[in-house]
Amino acid sequence: MDGPDSAADRAPAEEVGIIACWSCKGPVKQVNPLCETCGAVQPPGQMDHYQRLGLAVSFDINVADLDQLYFDLQRHLHPDRFATRSPRERAISQLQATAINDAYETLKEPLTRADYLVHLRGMGVFPEGCNLINDQALLMETMELREALAEAETTDQVDVLSVRAQDDIKVCIEQLSKLFSENDIEGACKLTTRLKYLQKLAEETRIHRMKLI
Amino acid sequence: MAYSDKLLDHYENPRNVGILDKDDTGVGTGLVGAPACGDVMKLQIQVDEDGIIEDAKFKTFGCGSAIASSSLVTEWVKGKTLDEAAEIKNTDIAQELALPPVKIHCSVLAEDAIKAAITDYRSKKESKSEAAE
Numbered sequence: 001m002d003g004p005d006s007a008a009d010r011a012p013a014e015e016v017g018i019i020a021c022w023s024c025k026g027p028v029k030q031v032n033p034l035c036e037t038c039g040a041v042q043p044p045g046q047m048d049h050y051q052r053l054g055l056a057v058s059f060d061i062n063v064a065d066l067d068q069l070y071f072d073l074q075r076h077l078h079p080d081r082f083a084t085r086s087p088r089e090r091a092i093s094q095l096q097a098t099a100i101n102d103a104y105e106t107l108k109e110p111l112t113r114a115d116y117l118v119h120l121r122g123m124g125v126f127p128e129g130c131n132l133i134n135d136q137a138l139l140m141e142t143m144e145l146r147e148a149l150a151e152a153e154t155t156d157q158v159d160v161l162s163v164r165a166q167d168d169i170k171v172c173i174e175q176l177s178k179l180f181s182e183n184d185i186e187g188a189c190k191l192t193t194r195l196k197y198l199q200k201l202a203e204e205t206r207i208h209r210m211k212l213i
Numbered sequence: 214m215a216y217s218d219k220l221l222d223h224y225e226n227p228r229n230v231g232i233l234d235k236d237d238t239g240v241g242t243g244l245v246g247a248p249a250c251g252d253v254m255k256l257q258i259q260v261d262e263d264g265i266i267e268d269a270k271f272k273t274f275g276c277g278s279a280i281a282s283s284s285l286v287t288e289w290v291k292g293k294t295l296d297e298a299a300e301i302k303n304t305d306i307a308q309e310l311a312l313p314p315v316k317i318h319c320s321v322l323a324e325d326a327i328k329a330a331i332t333d334y335r336s337k338k339e340s341k342s343e344a345a346e
Contacts, residue, residue: 133247133248139245139246142246146274197248197251201251
């Protein structure tokens with residue numbers, strides 16, 4: 001029986017094709033950054049961030065698994081490993097490293113992950129992503145909270161707003177998980193926008209607090 | 214990145230910061246936001262009996278370009294008719310303030326805000342005249 005080859009089970013790769021290695025012409029699964037036959041690094045190719053890291057597409061990811069998959073891949077693609085290789089292979093390894101970093105950075109944080117997942121699942125439906133807003137309730141709430149923050153004169157007052165923002169962020173992420181699992185992309189898009197505003201508010205409370213100390 | 218003197222002036226000395234009574238039937242309120250940067254902008258107009266904008270106020274939480282764009286728009290709309298104010302284009306704002314390309318969306322936000330304020334005023338006036346009939 002084959003054991004799992006890393007911390008998390010790799011996502012099924014059926015939908016990803018087999019390509020010919022540019023170096024030895026042998027077959028390589030597109031998800032593999034290195035040729036199984038000759039070990040040459042392969043160009044990043046077209047795939048989504050989840051496929052690239054070997055994760056199943058979901059909003060709920062285990063960050064420890066994500067870290068493990070990312071570090072495993074980066075270890076194989078470290079520039080030092082290609083120092084003696086041809087310029088072409090060095091250049092390809094750079095592209096791979098960049099693509100993997102990109103995927104990791106996007107999936108690591110709930111906000112960028114939610115934004116990406118809406119884009120991935122709702123492509124064509126939300127061409128602007130979650131960057132348009134007509135949610136007056138959210139805007140009013142944001143305006144009130146930002147006004148309250150602007151008027152806060154003590155760290156205690158700021159902390160009340162900060163704690164509220166953190167609590168709201170937590171609830172928002174839980175709700176996002178539910179909506180994504182129900183495949184309610186429209187609802188998830190709306191909540192992703194809310195999460196953006198909440199994170200901005202949390203960031204502003206940090207900045208405001210520093211000014212008061 | 215160098216910002217224009219006009220932009221810096223509006224940012225450092227914003228005109229017409231404040232609020233108008235949103236429940237006043239002569240007041241139109243536009244509330245808009247740019248989620249990408251977490252900005253929120255409120256722009257209000259006070260319209261007289263002849264349909265001329267006699268006062269405008271704004272409150273913006275966002276970057277300097279968003280503040281300057283909304284400040285500029287409040288200056289521009291005063292004394293204009295609603296139709297004239299509705300013709301303000303984001304490109305006019307961006308040009309006047311010499312906004313860098315990455316900040317063009319701030320001028321779009323200001324255009325959206327004035328349009329939303331005009332729409333709000335008109336819908337309030339309509340429901341008022343309907344109620345009077």
